[in-house]
Amino acid sequence: MIPVEQAQAEICAAFRPLPAEQVGLADALGRVLAEDVTARVSHPPFAVSAMDGYAVRAADVTKAPVRLKLVGTAPAGGHYEGHVGPGEAVRILTGGPLPHGADSIVIQENAKRDGDSVELTAAAEPGRHIRAKGQDFEEGRVLFRAGARLTARDIGLAAAANRPWLKVRRRPRVAILSTGDELSMPGEPIGPAGIVGSNGLALAAFVRACGGDPVDLGIARDDSGVLAEMLAGAAGADLLITTGGASVGDHDLVQEALAGQGMKLAFWKIAMRPGKPVMFGRLGNTPVLGLPGNPVSALVCSLLFVKPAFAVMEGREVEDESETAILGSDLKANDQRQDYLRARLTLNAQGALVAVPMERQDSAMMAFLAQADGLLIRAPHAPAAKVGDAVRVLRFHRDLMGL
Numbered sequence: 082m083i084p085v086e087q088a089q090a091e092i093c094a095a096f097r098p099l100p101a102e103q104v105g106l107a108d109a110l111g112r113v114l115a116e117d118v119t120a121r122v123s124h125p126p127f128a129v130s131a132m133d134g135y136a137v138r139a140a141d142v143t144k145a146p147v148r149l150k151l152v153g154t155a156p157a158g159g160h161y162e163g164h165v166g167p168g169e170a171v172r173i174l175t176g177g178p179l180p181h182g183a184d185s186i187v188i189q190e191n192a193k194r195d196g197d198s199v200e201l202t203a204a205a206e207p208g209r210h211i212r213a214k215g216q217d218f219e220e221g222r223v224l225f226r227a228g229a230r231l232t233a234r235d236i237g238l239a240a241a242a243n244r245p246w247l248k249v250r251r252r253p254r255v256a257i258l259s260t261g262d263e264l265s266m267p268g269e270p271i272g273p274a275g276i277v278g279s280n281g282l283a284l285a286a287f288v289r290a291c292g293g294d295p296v297d298l299g300i301a302r303d304d305s306g307v308l309a310e311m312l313a314g315a316a317g318a319d320l321l322i323t324t325g326g327a328s329v330g331d332h333d334l335v336q337e338a339l340a341g342q343g344m345k346l347a348f349w350k351i352a353m354r355p356g357k358p359v360m361f362g363r364l365g366n367t368p369v370l371g372l373p374g375n376p377v378s379a380l381v382c383s384l385l386f387v388k389p390a391f392a393v394m395e396g397r398e399v400e401d402e403s404e405t406a407i408l409g410s411d412l413k414a415n416d417q418r419q420d421y422l423r424a425r426l427t428l429n430a431q432g433a434l435v436a437v438p439m440e441r442q443d444s445a446m447m448a449f450l451a452q453a454d455g456l457l458i459r460a461p462h463a464p465a466a467k468v469g470d471a472v473r474v475l476r477f478h479r480d481l482m483g484l
């Protein structure tokens with residue numbers, strides 16, 4: 082059994098950043114930039130009024146009331162072409178370009194219009210209610226760095242910066258093959274000793290939540306010939322994930338079937354719980370991650386090994402997202418496997434994160450996984466721990482739909 086960190090390092094080393102492709106902004110949500118993005122225009126492109134009112138020379142309105150001559154209008158999308166001279170004002174609307182000569186806006190609540198003159202009832206200060214050219218961003222400024230994942234806010238900014246399309250990394254394509262004679266798809270008839278297979282759908286959802294394109298290859302029987310045939314579906318994938326048949330049972334044929342297809346094994350078995358019998362190798366150009374059939378093991382291992390592989394493929398830093406929490410119930414000493422305990426996470430009165438492991442940790446219990454807020458990490462051979470001790474946790478991101 083190898084340590085988790087070594088497994089993560091070996092897996093990450095097997096991937097390279099994917100090629101870039103161009104997408105329109107309407108399709109860019111959640112995509113990862115393949116290059117830095119600069120602004121093609123300044124925003125605002127010229128000084129504009131932030132209010133409806135009158136553009137004036139502040140020097141003319143140091144005291145109120147004062148009456149100025151109205152010489153024109155500057156609506157949003159139109160210009161007052163002239164120059165605002167002493168004693169003159171221009172009617173201006175929010176977003177209207179500031180006319181030459183003017184340096185302040187008096188809002189219309191502080192003005193009384195009378196034919197072609199206006200009486201201002203409040204003094205003006207230079208720069209008041211004016212958005213300076215480029216105050217949001219200047220042309221040429223780097224707005225995003227390569228590796229950023231685009232949010233709705235980012236897409237608005239890219240649009241304002243006049244970038245109608247962007248270069249992003251191709252989405253990782255992940256082929257998923259479930260194995261096991263006992264499995265049927267949800268809704269299908271269930272055999273007398275059968276169960277409903279959930280891993281294929283859960284992993285496909287996870288891959289999608291991470292920004293990848295899943296290719297669900299379905300369920301293979303525990304038969305080397307069938308497995309070999311169905312593995313052909315993985316051609317062209319950036320990663321093949323199998324679930325089930327990873328352990329030492331008589332029907333655990335996945336590794337054998339993959340080896341028969343020429344897979345080069347990198348490692349088998351990690352000192353972790355859940356997920357001990359995880360296998361990693363390469364079939365032709367495609368890295369292969371063999372996950373255990375137990376559904377909790379399959380998802381926890383995806384979080385620990387597939388997510389970092391995505392970071393490499395997307396040209397992002399592989400980040401350790403674990404954080405410190407306070408233990409909320411006592412724990413016994415750990416054995417030689419690094420434990421990932423499903424846990425509830427809450428904030429105490431002081432605002433500190435408190436982690437309480439759930440009462441059962443069986444790797445087949447999906448309801449606990451769904452209810453958990455994160456994983457409490459226990460190093461191999463960690464001594465017994467008491468309420469109040471510091472522990473490491475990995476939070477699930479409910480807002481990201483995945484884990």
Ligand SMILES: Nc1nc2c(c(=O)[nH]1)N[C@H]1C(S)=C(S)[C@@H](COP(=O)(O)OP(=O)(O)OC[C@H]3O[C@@H](n4cnc5c(N)ncnc54)[C@H](O)[C@@H]3O)O[C@H]1N2
Nearest residue numbers: 259261278279280281325326327328333357373374375378
């Ligand atoms: N003698 C030993 N037995 C086992 C060991 C061991 O070291 N020695 N390891 C155990 C551990 S740890 C795990 S994890 C499991 C992993 O076994 P497999 O990967 O071979 O998984 P299966 O036997 O195929 O299935 C395990 C369990 O999960 C159910 N399953 C399988 N596929 C799905 C699916 N797509 N959706 C939902 N559930 C699925 C399957 O029916 C089994 O109940 O081995 C232990 N045994």
Ligand code: MOO
Nearest residue numbers: 355356357378444
């Ligand atoms: O490693 Mo298994 O995933 O503990 O149940």
